[in-house]
Amino acid sequence: MATDVLPIIELRGVVKVYTSEAGDFTALKGIDAQVMPGEFLGIVGKSGAGKSTLLNMISGVDHLTRGEVIVRANGKDVSVHTLNENDLALWRGRTMGIVYQSFQLLPMLTLVENVMLPMDLCGLYHPRRSRERALELLTLVELEEHANKLPAFISGGQQQRVAIARALANDPPILIADEPTGSLDSVTADHIFELFEHLRENGKTIVMVTHDKSLSPRFSRHLVLADGEIVPNGKREI
């Protein structure tokens, strides 16, 4: 790997402690990790290992307890957790597409409107252009003929593909996916996975979380997470 290329995502000593009535729980115990541009990084681990927590640290959706997350994208170096809520929302909208296990579409909007929403909110595209672009993205996920349907009228796999199209709306360099195939059957899941591989070929950096070890070989690299720590034999690969 060329040394002059900086990591696009860099985690430095990230600690996350959940405080609740039952007491403190340390979900991440000092994570150091780097994601290089163009990687398709898998984070593999059992349920409860801290995978989602880790993704939330990267996307800034949740606060971290200690450490730092740096993202170098769109020509800017950003220490994610120093941004205020508004700046963070705008930055995230332009830098990262996020896909969750449940599909998180707005039920009253059509598929194309759901895909247009991030463009509307971040203002990167002219409203007329944004519809064209949304249709292009729906074509990419092979749902153009359903563009004017409501989410309730398509299948789960199709909804997840709309969510991916929406994640791509502002053409972010990074895609973050938390068990995107978790609630899909294996054929559909495979289809989604191929879509991510395709996006990687088009230059996106992808970080995907899964509890399914069998997927590990399909990532360009993967980390194994257990009890809030990166397992050493995974570390060896860095």
Place this chain on the structure above:
Amino acid sequence: MRPRWRKVFLDLIDNKLRTLLVVLSIAVGVFAVGMIAGTYVIISNDMSASYAANRPANVQIRSDDFDDELLTTIRRDRAVAEAEGRRVVNLRVRAPDSQKWVSLDIVAIKDFDKNQINLLNPISGKIKPDKRELLLEREALKDLDVQVGDKVEVQLADGTIKRLPVVGIVQDPTTGAGDFLGQPFGYITMDTLPYLREPERYNRIYATVAEGQDDLVHIRQVTADLKDKIEKAGYQVRRTNSSKTHEHPLASVVNAILGILMALGVLIVFLSSSLIANTLNALLNQHLRHIGVMKLVGGRRNQIFSMYIVLILTFGLLALLIAVPLGGQGAYALSRLIADLMSFTLQGYRIVPIAFVIQALIGLLIPLAAGAGPLVRGTHTSVLQAISGDSGRGDGSKPKGEEKRESRWERFQVRAAAALGRRGIHIPRPLLISLRNTFRRRSRFILTLFTLTMGGAIFISVFNVRVSLHEFIGAVGKYFLADVTLDFDQPYRLREIEQYARQVPGVVDVEGWAYASAEALYADGSTADNITILAPPAESPLVAPIVVAGRWIRPDDKRALAVTEGILALYPDLKPGDAIRLKINGQEETWEVVGLFKFIDREGYLAYAPYEYISRQNNQANQAYSFRIATEKHDRPYQTAMSATLDQYFRDAGFKVRQAQPGLSSLDKASESLDILIVFLLIMALLTATVGSMGLTGTMGMNVLERTREIGIMRAVGATDGTITRMVMIEGVVIGSISWVFAVLLSFPITVLLSTIISVAIFQNPIELVFTWTGYLIWLALVLVLSAFASILPARNAARLTIREVLAYE
């Protein structure tokens, strides 16, 4: 449309029931306030403008008959601008084919062309009658079924009947403006009087003052001076009246009543805002996930904030669209009604800008204010809170405390059900679920309950106030227990009248009453106001006073009187036993106030002193002008018949009868006007109740929506449509019943408040409270019906949900 605005638009139209409820509840408040504010502006402009435009007299004096000579003297007074003499005679009139006699005050005016005071407005026909022609005030048409061109029959003092053609209908906004107990008017020329066998002489003076037309103190002084002048000229003054030019005598009454209606309007706005707060709270709870998603894909807080602000403002705008035109129409309709009632003309339909501004402000700001809390909370939700299932669901934001209470309630419920079960009483399961649901969302439950409770409490109070007012009118009637009042043109001996009267079958008792007119003086000798002193025999059974302090009159009282408590307006510290200075028969004297009683002081202050003393002072011991007669029966037709009989009988016997009047004659009209007021209060109470039941519908709708899953599960285990409908409706009715209990409690203070404000406005004095079960029962029935209705729609929605939909909802 851009996706975010499309979302706002769809949020509006997707849940039509919710949008409708919010819009209507804002609209009801805006309408009520707009209507009242508009009315207030229209009335306060037009009532006094219309009054002033007809050149009202500042001074009115009733006296013995007099001629132009005295009138000229009065016109020469420097303080007087214009003065007119008129003759007012009370005669009975009926339509040609009718048996119903109507009492009419017929005003004779010398020259309609030179009329400068108390002008008449033309309605139809002529505005100036010729000799032997009659004009009618339009009020008279309510009792008299005649048209221009018809002839009416007039019964003269001696019983003969004369005919007069009605040549015109007019409106008289000034004569009798302050007296809503007065008779309707008719108008003739002075030279028609001989035809009616009345002398061509005046008995009233109407005068305007040269300056200070709106200075009541000055006007009273002029009145007192004129009264002195007239008495010095050898005439007796029977009654005086002073009033401002640019203020309708009833303006303060009308304003006070509009004030009450306004307070109710504001209350409605306030209540509807609690419904809005409820709805927006539920809406934002449901939208937490949407908000999270929008934040996740780059939405900033102010973008999301503005989306919901636009949503809320749209609710407001839609409400304005409905309420502003209706409010404008309502204001005009209400103004017209009041104008009709008070006999003045409006300056025409118009939009009242200030009312519009108030409506716009209320319609837009109240929803914003009510929504501010939920909105700020909702838009502050972090992506994580919104996305992670536990707080993203509708019930999620429930504070921990409620959880505990709920479980305590559950434990109680389980134990109670078990206890009842052991006694063989089994509460059906769905009912238990309904009851449990009722208390699940505490803050929403409390707001809904509060709204319904306020509506109910006001509703009940209006009934109590109505009965209190009527009781009071009834009690005031007890000052006039005589069945017939017989007035003569000269004094007669008591013994003589009594002997004659007892010849008439049905007569039980006869009393002679004396009378005196006095001026109450301040310590510095200036005139405070006039007091009319009635002097019945001290132990007369025909007066049943409501004594509020001190005692009633006694036969041996000398220079002592009982006086209406309204006199406290002149002497705030007056107590029984205190002395006041009176100018009576031209002399200043010191009298003792022995007691205060409750009365209506609209027509000036009233006092009672014993006949035994006053008649001697008037040099008419054992004589009287005026007699009160008690008859066997006391119903209205009997009294009317008896007064006609006695009238005829005494005339035939050669007595100079002035008039015979049935008792209580003036009080029917008072009850009538009060009932109109009550109708308005009831309308406002019903509007409040409407907002209350809309609140309930909203609450039930939200409850059902949030329990979609639970309802699905109940269906899955076999609940029928009926079970689910019943479950929801029972819940609504339970809330309704609980609100009734609170409404009963709250109705007591509200009755006190309403009754005090209204009676002080109308009667000058607070009245005794009377409570009636009617309001409580009607409201119980109404709230049960309303709450059942309020839950029908949500219940039907709930029953329509299929298991599949419910599972899809997740």
